[in-house]
Amino acid sequence: MSSDSRQPSTTSLTPGSSKSTSPEGPAPGRRSRPPTMAEVAAEAGVSHQTVSRVINGFPGVRPATRDRVQAAVGKLGYRRNLAARALVTKHSGLIGVIAVGSFLHGPTSTLASLERAARDHSYLTLIATIAETSEAQFRAALDEFLERSVEAVIVIASRESLVWFAGTLKLDIPLIIVGPRPTDLDDLVCMSVDxxxxxxxxxxxxxxxxxxxxxxxxxxxxxxxxxxxxxxxxxxxxxxxxxxxxxxxxxxxxxxxxxxxxxxxxxxxxxxxxxxxxxxxxxxxxxxxxxxxxxxxxxxxxxxxxxxxxxxxxxxxxxxxxxxxFETLGTRVIIAALKMIGGEAPDTEPVPPILVSRASTTHPRN
Structure with missing residues (x-):
């Protein structure tokens, strides 16, 4: 139901003091700062640009070179700085998803499929679950998303109230409602199983x-x-x-x-x-x-x-x-969001349902 969680590193500070280091420098085996892409390049014996191509999944790198870069990444513990990347590329790689807190099959399956589909396209999801009728929570979640520069917002509109909240928004990033289209809100982009x-x-x-x-x-x-x-x-x-x-x-x-x-x-x-x-x-x-x-x-x-x-x-x-x-729905929604991010029109055709006939139905006795 939620995106992959990562435990952040923390540092304990005494009130009124600043972070200190030993006069002898960092303890053996510890780094005083995260490794840089340049250090990965030096370790692997390649250029900075080659490391960037490998880390970002671009083609055109020889398998042996890719293996060396990946080994250097693992040895040094290098992690991409997504915040710095966002400043340079103007893309955060984040999509915000708002849903009502629910353990019912439809909303939770939709949430899970969106998260998987986003990762398959190298995006991460920020997920906020809110109370059904709380417009204040809805807008607070949206504000948090915008502060983190999400590239699109997806609202799983299982409840009617969320559709109305979303219908009042004026955003400069794509907004997609996952749910049937209301008859009187034609300007919303809505996607659902039919x-x-x-x-x-x-x-x-x-x-x-x-x-x-x-x-x-x-x-x-x-x-x-x-x-x-x-x-x-x-x-x-x-x-x-x-x-x-x-x-x-x-x-x-x-x-x-x-x-x-x-x-x-x-x-x-x-x-x-x-x-x-x-x-x-x-x-x-x-x-x-x-x-x-x-x-x-x-x-x-x-x-x-x-x-x-x-x-x-x-x-x-x-x-x-x-x-x-729901797997097809989640994939289609993420693809539609990426098209909208790129300035293209999305395909909002509903996902067709399928009747599964089993033993609980037959001809009436009389």
């Missing part, structure tokens, strides 16, 4: 199995993804002439269990034949309730989730769900 299409896939799957009485278990209304999934499910139902029942959950298995209990306590003839849950955790809770009441899955009740959590294939029975490719 949530609406994923919900349509789930309803289409149930309809093609023959289900006409379906309960939609929606997620919390202040989550953008939940809104888009509900919009997609309702639109697909409307096109197929299905009048769904609607229930609300909060993403948790407990809310899915509560919805499942409400369905299970209906007379068997009055129950829907399928439930489409807005995430896998709520689907797990619903499955638990149906097992508790002796309702057979999938012959008496089909269950669909959304997210394709690791392990969802091992629910009992294996859960039919909608898979989101």
């Amino acid at each position: 949530q609406t299409a994923g919900a349509r896939l789930a309803i289409a799957h149930l309809a093609e199995l023959g289900h006409r009485d379906i309960t939609l278990l929606a997620g919390p209304s202040n989550w953008v993804d939940a809104q888009r999934r509900l919009d997609g499910a309702l639109a697909e139902c409307a096109e197929r002439g299905i009048q769904p029942r609607l229930a609300r959950g909060d993403w948790s298995p407990a809310s899915g269990h509560a919805a499942g209990v409400q369905i299970a306590e209906l007379p068997s003839a009055a129950r829907p034949t399928a439930i489409c849950c807005a995430n896998d955790h709520m689907a797990l809770g619903a499955l638990s309730a149906f097992h508790q009441y002796g309702i057979e899955i999938p012959t008496e009740m089909s269950v669909v989730g959304f997210d394709d959590l690791p392990g969802s294939g091992y629910y009992y029975p294996g859960l039919t769900t909608v898979h989101q490719d």
Whole structure:
């Protein structure tokens, strides 16, 4: 969830005193200052420019020469001075990422994929997690990013409030929202897995199995993804002439269990034949309730989730769900950010979702 951490070196100073050294100089085996690129060049027997090409990954250096430089770097303990590099090149190599603190699958998977993709392109991420409704925390995080000269800002807008905060910004660096585009903020650059299409896939799957009485278990209304999934499910139902029942959950298995209990306590003839849950955790809770009441899955009740959590294939029975490719999303977002940094237009095409059909769905019994 976070970028690679590095423990900084520290020096203890007595109040009122300055850093001191022994009259004899630094202790044996210790350096009084970090090694320089010139010292690496002298150690390897090459030019300063050759060391720079090796350290920055440029081609055109012979393998034997590259090996000598890398050995010298390791021997001397040389580390690039990114702050000095930023002063010279005007590029910090940093991308700021703001997200709401969350342990849910979508936001954490997105955060991890962004961090990996950034490193693959020789960038580091500064990550700030904030409270859902705190515009003050949002702006404080943004100010810290700008003080560190980030080259782009990415906002994982799982909550509606973050979209609105981002919509008020006037930045001279690229800004990308990771999440569905709000209908009334057309000027924002937004990138996401296509949530609406994923919900349509789930309803289409149930309809093609023959289900006409379906309960939609929606997620919390202040989550953008939940809104888009509900919009997609309702639109697909409307096109197929299905009048769904609607229930609300909060993403948790407990809310899915509560919805499942409400369905299970209906007379068997009055129950829907399928439930489409807005995430896998709520689907797990619903499955638990149906097992508790002796309702057979999938012959008496089909269950669909959304997210394709690791392990969802091992629910009992294996859960039919909608898979989101967060690795592809993270890579596309970072590539889009780099294009924008370079003054190019980004590709913001949504990442297509995939329906994963497993044993929790079948044709309705009647």
